[in-house]
Amino acid sequence: MAEEAKTRRRSTKAEQRAETMEQILDEAELLFSRHGLHGVTLKDVAKRVGVHHTLLNYYFEDKKKLFDAVFARRAVVTSTKRMQALDEYDRASGGKPTIEGALHAFLDTDLDLYIHGGDGWKNYGxxxxxxxxxPEWGAELMDSHFDPVVLRLIELLKKAMPDCAEEDIFWGYHFVTGALMVTLARTGRIDKLSGGVCKSEDFEAIKARMAAFMAAGFRQICNKKA
Known part of the structure; x- marks a missing residue:
């Protein structure tokens, strides 16, 4: 009985620690998404969580390590899901992907997380x-977490456009990721420009249009039908 009680206590402590860690990451994610790395202190995060800031120092040593942990938590989810979607699409296409198909697998899988994942995923976006x-340090984070899935997309696009110059495919991806990042920023600018016709929060509308729009761009710069 005593051993069982000890096991339960250890389990409870582990669960409490896990819950606290999730709360820390959630609150840090919210603050970082609004104010950036340099606009947030560990004390700011601790205040929102309701703990002493020394606890954050104990877990993360410094603010950059906390930021990296926040970024990594969901990065592994979106990169894994997109890699699986690209692999499944490649198999389903019999190794003959289309531009639209590859882009839908890459973009729609990511956008679905922001559509269905609640405020946490929108903050992460x-x-x-x-x-x-x-450029100072962001490129390194993006490289380490997303290069494999991006290169998998490039591989499928090369299959879909075998006669397209490699540089055009990479430039095309550059434009895709630029549009995606503006979308995830949700600045509200499109709301104002369109007089409310379009809303930056409307990921469903974006999902319905983005892959087709980008596919047309790839065709144009590659100067061929694929």
């Missing part, structure tokens, strides 16, 4: 947009 536009 805004954070990702910041990271992607921070």
């Amino acid at each position: 805004a954070l990702g947009a910041q990271v992607a536009n921070t």
Whole structure:
């Protein structure tokens, strides 16, 4: 009985620690998505969580390590899901992918997370947009987490457009990721420009249009039908 009680206590402590860690990451994600790495302190995060800031120092040592942990938590989810979607599409196409098919697998899988994942995923999207536009250290984070899935997309696009110059395919991807990052930032600019006809929060509308739009762009710069 005593051993069982000890096991339960250990389990409870582990569960409590896991819950606290998730809360820390959630609150840090929210703050970083709004104010960036340099606009947030560990004390800011600790205050929102309701713990002393020394606890955050204990878990993460410094603010950059906390930021990296926040970014990595969902990066592995979206990169894994997109890799699986691309692999499944490649198999389903019999190794003969189309431009639209590859882009749908890559983009729609990611957009679905922001459509169905709640505020946490939307905060992460805004954070990702910041990271992607921070040359000082953001490129390194993007490289380490997303290069494999991006190169898998490039591989499928090369299959879909075998006569397209490699540089045009990479430029095409550059435009795709730029549009995706603006989308994830949700600045509200399109709301104002369109007089409310379009809304930056409307990921469903974006999903319905983005892959087809980008596929047309690839065809244009590659100057061929694929």
